[in-house]
Amino acid sequence: MGDGPRVLRPDRAQFYWDMIDLESQIxxxxxxxxxxxxxxxxxxxxxxxxxxxxxxVAGRPTPDPKVLLAVWLYATAEGIGSARAVERLCRTHAAYxxxxxxxxxxxxxxxxxxxxxxxxxxxxxxxxxxxxxxSGLLSLDEVAVDGTKVQANAGRGSFRGSEALGRFEASAxxxxxxxxxxxxxxxxxxxxxxxxxxxxxxxxxxxxxxxxWRARMATVEGRMIYARRRMIEIVxxxxxxxxxxxxxxxxxxxxxxxxxxxxxxxNLRRACSLGFTWA
Numbered sequence: 001m002g003d004g005p006r007v008l009r010p011d012r013a014q015f016y017w018d019m020i021d022l023e024s025q026i027x028x029x030x031x032x033x034x035x036x037x038x039x040x041x042x043x044x045x046x047x048x049x050x051x052x053x054x055x056x057v058a059g060r061p062t063p064d065p066k067v068l069l070a071v072w073l074y075a076t077a078e079g080i081g082s083a084r085a086v087e088r089l090c091r092t093h094a095a096y097x098x099x100x101x102x103x104x105x106x107x108x109x110x111x112x113x114x115x116x117x118x119x120x121x122x123x124x125x126x127x128x129x130x131x132x133x134x135s136g137l138l139s140l141d142e143v144a145v146d147g148t149k150v151q152a153n154a155g156r157g158s159f160r161g162s163e164a165l166g167r168f169e170a171s172a173x174x175x176x177x178x179x180x181x182x183x184x185x186x187x188x189x190x191x192x193x194x195x196x197x198x199x200x201x202x203x204x205x206x207x208x209x210x211x212x213w214r215a216r217m218a219t220v221e222g223r224m225i226y227a228r229r230r231m232i233e234i235v236x237x238x239x240x241x242x243x244x245x246x247x248x249x250x251x252x253x254x255x256x257x258x259x260x261x262x263x264x265x266x267n268l269r270r271a272c273s274l275g276f277t278w279a
Contacts, residue, residue, distance in 0.1 A: 033277075035099070037278040039070040063103050068105065068113045071090065075089070083110040115258075148236040152250075153247050
C-alpha cells in the first residue's frame with residue numbers, strides 16, 4: 001500500500017437532502033429584517049387591487065408585491081442594481097432566500113416592478129422620512145440640498161437616426177479636413193493648440209474655484225454653511241459607495257424610480273445602524 005495522503009474528495013454526482021433553516025441564518029439585527037419590517041407596515045393596497053388573479057378567477061398567482069418591493073430595497077441597500085444579479089441572489093444568497101421565502105422571482109418581473117411604480121416609491125420615501133422624524137432620529141428643522149453627478153445609461157438609439165448621423169458625418173469631415181490642412185502647414189500646430197486649450201481650461205477652473213471659495217469664506221454665514229455641508233456630502237458619498245454611480249435604467253421616469261429606491265434604501269441603512277426597527 002502507498003503512503004499517499006488521505007483526503008475527502010468532492011463527489012458531485014452524489015444525491016443528498018439538504019435541510020436548511022433560513023431563519024437561523026439571519027441575525028436578529030440583520031438589515032434584511034429591518035427592510036421586511038418596514039415593507040410589512042406599508043399600505044400597498046393599490047398594488048394588490050391591480051392583481052387580476054383572484055380567488056374565483058382562473059390564472060396563476062403572482063409574486064407578493066411586498067416581496068418584490070422588499071427585494072429591491074434590500075438589493076439597492078447592498079449596491080445591487082442588476083435585475084439578473086438579484087434573481088441569481090434570490091436562489092443562492094441566504095438573506096435573499098429568507099426574504100423571498102420560496103416565492104419565485106425572475107429578472108423580467110423584477111425589472112418591470114422597479115420601473116413601474118414611481119408614485120408608490122415617492123409615497124414610500126415620504127413615509128420612511130416621516131417614521132424616522134417621528135422616532136426622533138432626525139429633525140426636519142433644516143433641509144439641505146446638494147447635487148452629485150451620476151453616470152447615465154444612454155441608449156444607442158439616439159445615435160442611429162439618419163438626421164443625427166448626417167450631422168455627425170458632416171462635422172467629422174469638416175474636422176478631418178481642418179486637421180489635414182494644419183498638419184500640412186505646421187505639423188506641431190494641432191498639438192500646441194490642444195495643450196494651450198487644456199492649460200487655459202485648467203487655469204480657468206482653478207481661478208473660478210478660488211474666487212468662489214474666497215467669496216464663501218469671507219462671511220461668517222458662509223463659513224457656517226460650508227461646515228454644515230458635511231452632513232449632506234456624507235449622504236452623497238454613502239450613496240455612491242452603495243451603487244449610485246451609474247443608473248441601470250433609461251428615461252427620466254424610470255431613472256426617478258431608481259433614484260427613489262436609493263433614497264429609501266439609504267434611510268433603511270441609517271435606521272438599521274442606529275438600532276431603529278419598524279414594529
